[in-house]
Amino acid sequence: MDTARRQLDHLIEQEELAPADYQRAATLLGLYPSLPRWQRFLDHLLLWLSALALGFALLFFIAYNWTELGHLGRFALVELALLIAVSAYFWKGGRGLVAKAALFAAALVVGGLLALFGQTYQTGADPWQLFFTWSLMILPWALIARLPALWVLVIGLWNLATMLYHGTFGSVWILTGDTSLAWALLVINSLSLSGWELAARRLTWLDTGWAQRLIAAGVGMAATILALIGSSDTLISAELLIYALVLAAIYGVYRHLKPDLFMLAGGCLSVIVVIDGLFIAHTDLQEDGVFFLLSAITIGSTTALVKWLIHLNRLMHHEPEH
Structure with missing residues (x-):
């Protein structure tokens, strides 16, 4: 489906296909859901x-x-x-x-x-x-x-058990402190996502897309919380370093090895949250104009990252299949 969409975009850029004919061509190639596909989707749902x-x-x-x-x-x-x-x-x-x-x-x-x-x-x-x-x-x-949904349930139960364990004992195994839960969830979800992606290279039934994205959301939330809590007192911390490494890994894998704009967009959202969180943590909110500056930072960072994602999307559509 992605290959067909890229071919249509290429034809339009080469002026070999009129933009007005794009929808008809996309329908013929099956890029738009047909009635049987909608029926199958509703049946499964x-x-x-x-x-x-x-x-x-x-x-x-x-x-x-x-x-x-x-x-x-x-x-x-x-x-x-x-x-x-x-x-x-x-x-x-x-x-x-x-x-x-x-x-x-x-x-x-x-x-x-x-x-x-x-x-x-x-x-x-x-x-x-x-x-x-x-x-x-x-x-x-x-x-x-061979059921991805069952594996997602197992991983979800591991996350829930870890949160309840932390609620009972205030720590998670050898991890202590305010960031112990975020560290534990980051480790669990990162290992789960890494193992899933490696296994999906051999087991095609694991390469569903939605499951990896759901687990990646867990990785992103844990890394974001870790960065916010661990860096509330200082701008230089081990938590921020780990956060930067997680972002670098997501970019390396889902930009070059397995392009996925959803994963990159999730990383961008996390960056915006962390920037805002660090600004709030290290700024006196009683000062005049501070919320105006926070709004400007949020709008500016969001605009810049959205433009970057649009640029990446265009590059991905023109890159050859691996």
Whole structure:
């Protein structure tokens, strides 16, 4: 699709295709979604939303009827739902969208089962243990199911378990201090994104685009928070150095190795936030005109980075495919 769009842009620049004919040519080449593609998209969307709705509906039904169901009724209902979901996966042979949605629903039900077990028997486990155990229990499914959404769920559970662990103990393993949570999330998401991109070079089913972008958003948020907290007292810090290295890595990978304008735009947004945050942290907000200067800095940096992104987009459209 990107190649066809670049060819059309090249034809227009060479004046071999009139701009008025661009839309018709793009429609013929399939650059614009056709009715069957819209129908397929809606079919997939409704299926995944149905799987999510059924999983959450089960949990809400049990919570609302907690007293009436009793111990046996609660466990029977959750285990029956889990059995149906897993059976649907095997009935479809582990292939197709229905099988994948069923397995994802089963993974959600596993979390509900763990929460039900802990609430019923008052195990005394910390909340972070529930989510970490949940991720370990569905990890074998993620390994064999070839389902990116399941891997994203596992990584999301690791992030949530880490945040809850920090909320309980005030630190994350050997990491201490105000920036310990940001450091931990940066390490988890950076390793996840790096491993995902390396694996996607061999396993094409992992190269979805949306999953990498979602994990990269986690990397960007952790790096941005780390830079803001770690540099609130000084403009020269290890946190800012790491932040600069993260930005350099994102630029190197998603500009040259695997061009992706979304990733670069996310980095630009992070830069704007950090610039504004550092300005606020090291400026007396009681002075006259400070907010006017902050607005000018925000507008100026945003304008400059948007122009840079537009320039990069043009360069990417004219570069040959790797």
